[in-house]
Amino acid sequence: MTTVPKPTMRRDLERIEEVNAGTRTPVVFVHGLWMLAGSWEPWARYFEEHGYAPLSLSWPDDPESVAEAHEHPDAFAGKAVGPVADHLESLIDRIDRKPVVVGHSFGGLLTQILAGRGLAAASVAIDPAPFRGVLPLPLSALRGSRPVLGNPANRRRAVALTFDEFRYAFANAVDEDEARTLYERHAVAASGIPLFQAASANVNPRTEVRADTRNPDRGPLLIVSGEKDHLVTWSMAHAAYRKQLRNPGVTEIVEMPGRGHALVIDSGWREVADTALRFVRRFA
Numbered sequence: 001m002t003t004v005p006k007p008t009m010r011r012d013l014e015r016i017e018e019v020n021a022g023t024r025t026p027v028v029f030v031h032g033l034w035m036l037a038g039s040w041e042p043w044a045r046y047f048e049e050h051g052y053a054p055l056s057l058s059w060p061d062d063p064e065s066v067a068e069a070h071e072h073p074d075a076f077a078g079k080a081v082g083p084v085a086d087h088l089e090s091l092i093d094r095i096d097r098k099p100v101v102v103g104h105s106f107g108g109l110l111t112q113i114l115a116g117r118g119l120a121a122a123s124v125a126i127d128p129a130p131f132r133g134v135l136p137l138p139l140s141a142l143r144g145s146r147p148v149l150g151n152p153a154n155r156r157r158a159v160a161l162t163f164d165e166f167r168y169a170f171a172n173a174v175d176e177d178e179a180r181t182l183y184e185r186h187a188v189a190a191s192g193i194p195l196f197q198a199a200s201a202n203v204n205p206r207t208e209v210r211a212d213t214r215n216p217d218r219g220p221l222l223i224v225s226g227e228k229d230h231l232v233t234w235s236m237a238h239a240a241y242r243k244q245l246r247n248p249g250v251t252e253i254v255e256m257p258g259r260g261h262a263l264v265i266d267s268g269w270r271e272v273a274d275t276a277l278r279f280v281r282r283f284a
Helices: 008-021 038-050 066-071 081-092 107-114 139-149 152-157 165-171 178-187 193-203 234-244 269-283
Strands: 026-030 051-056 102-103 122-126 221-228 249-258
Touching: 008 051, 008 081, 008 221, 026 038, 026 081, 026 107, 038 051, 038 269, 051 102, 051 178, 081 193, 102 107, 102 269, 107 122, 107 152, 107 221, 122 269, 139 193, 139 249, 152 193, 165 178, 221 234, 234 249
Parallel strands: 026 051, 026 102, 102 122, 122 221, 221 249
Antiparallel strands: none
């Protein structure tokens, strides 16, 4: 019996075929929790304008739109880090040329996992969720994660953020009007499992939340940190950077002044995209 791909999977496969038919360097964008692949649309246009072939890949069975996600929030439940990483790897394996990989939040964690598997020509991890070995856990990160971690039953659930929770975790560095716009335009429910996995990674030797920081095929890596990020603070991003320095490849970190966790979708996204593009151009 033939398995029929879900709509987002079909879209991703069709886009990969288009990229393979051309000669431009592919750039894979990976979203994190509470977002969809469509959140990368301005970035995709921007990188295409600068000569790259963008692919905004979805997590398994993602809804096609924010409206659909609001109608079917349980579609996000049960998605763990390992299977999502394997799903993205299976898609990247279909690309004829090794891509650049750019990810945000848990997408930044997935970016480092994929790079550690030798799948990236270069990678940019923006406000990346922590992997095993990243020890800092500031109070702001705990508060920002409390809507999920505060109830153990959320491990198998899909959890949506209220506006106030989104404002604290994502949109603390923009004014309230912009925060509401971002919430209405982008925020969807998210799987609870990844947050529990990240929270327990340092006490679980078999965790899926690990990145191979020593693989010489990892490629150049840039970590981007938002100065005012509540969910992934500078201390967390810098701890990941210190771990990644084990790699023989280029490893760099930059802090974006005055920026929060919504830095890839708020009105200042182009400044972050410029930073990523400058790094990518050096190596891809």
